[in-house]
Amino acid sequence: MTGLRGTLIAAAFPLLLITACAQTAGNHAAGASEPAASESAAASGSDDLVLRVESFGGFVPAEQNIGRIPTVSVYADGRLITQGPTTLIYPGEALPNIQEQLLTPEVVQDLVRRGAEAGVRNGADFGSPNIADAPYTRVTVGDQSVNVMALGEAQANDPRLTQAQRDARTKLSAYVKQLQSLSSAEGVAKPVRYQPETLAALARKYVAPQDASLAGPAKAWPGPALPGETLNENLGIGCVAVSGAEKDAVWKAAESATQITPWTSGGGKWSVTFRPLLPEETGCLALKGAK
Incomplete structure (x- = not known):
């Protein structure tokens, strides 16, 4: 805490x-x-x-x-x-x-x-x-x-x-x-970076950008196997949620990554969108419901 x-x-x-x-x-x-x-x-x-x-x-x-x-x-x-x-x-x-x-x-x-x-x-x-x-x-x-x-x-x-x-x-x-x-606003405490208890990773099959050199080298995924549980079958998006030591390892790896970094897991390459879970959200299920 x-x-x-x-x-x-x-x-x-x-x-x-x-x-x-x-x-x-x-x-x-x-x-x-x-x-x-x-x-x-x-x-x-x-x-x-x-x-x-x-x-x-x-x-x-x-x-x-x-x-x-x-x-x-x-x-x-x-x-x-x-x-x-x-x-x-x-x-x-x-x-x-x-x-x-x-x-x-x-x-x-x-x-x-x-x-x-x-x-x-x-x-x-x-x-x-x-x-x-x-x-x-x-x-x-x-x-x-x-x-x-x-x-x-x-x-x-x-x-x-x-x-x-x-x-x-x-x-x-x-x-x-x-x-x-x-x-x-005046009188509101200065912001600090939000430190979530759980970090979700939304994964889908990697597609290289038009200028592949911008993506940089692939990074080995340090968390549970991707793509995880299915969030949207039509879009091919899966999700894994990590906390504790696993979250710390994933967070540290993500700090040196970009939004188009390829991640390797299970013999495949994945695009990952990181989504810190908010205080009332529990696991990937919180992100699954349609708006």
């Missing part, structure tokens, strides 16, 4: 107290029979997800939707996990830049409240704009979630959207931008 993780867990208890008090007061005042997003965000453990922003679908290669990393994740103990900046070089580093920071319980509770105000509730209507092949944005607050097509791509005067739908999109878009800017 890292020092940051210990600090984060120490913050979980006051967050839960604040959440519970807010729920009790809100229920008493409103007398509502249907739970609000802030009520459903109560989390019983430090690894429970409170908020998330993620994208899926759109005009991208199908394999990129498997194991896609959420843009923003906030957990009950205040951990903020985001995608960090990457260098604009080709080929890119094999390991994704995932960052971890700490939010105070008060900030987390405020974000939950703002999520409800922004319209994050099951069944909310954001319409379908007149745009093809655009990605969906999923915003989750507790057990409330919305999937919005082309949230950032649709035109403000799109004729297929009603005024109410446009207004709803404007509010949600502002909330998403707030969440996406958390990592650089």
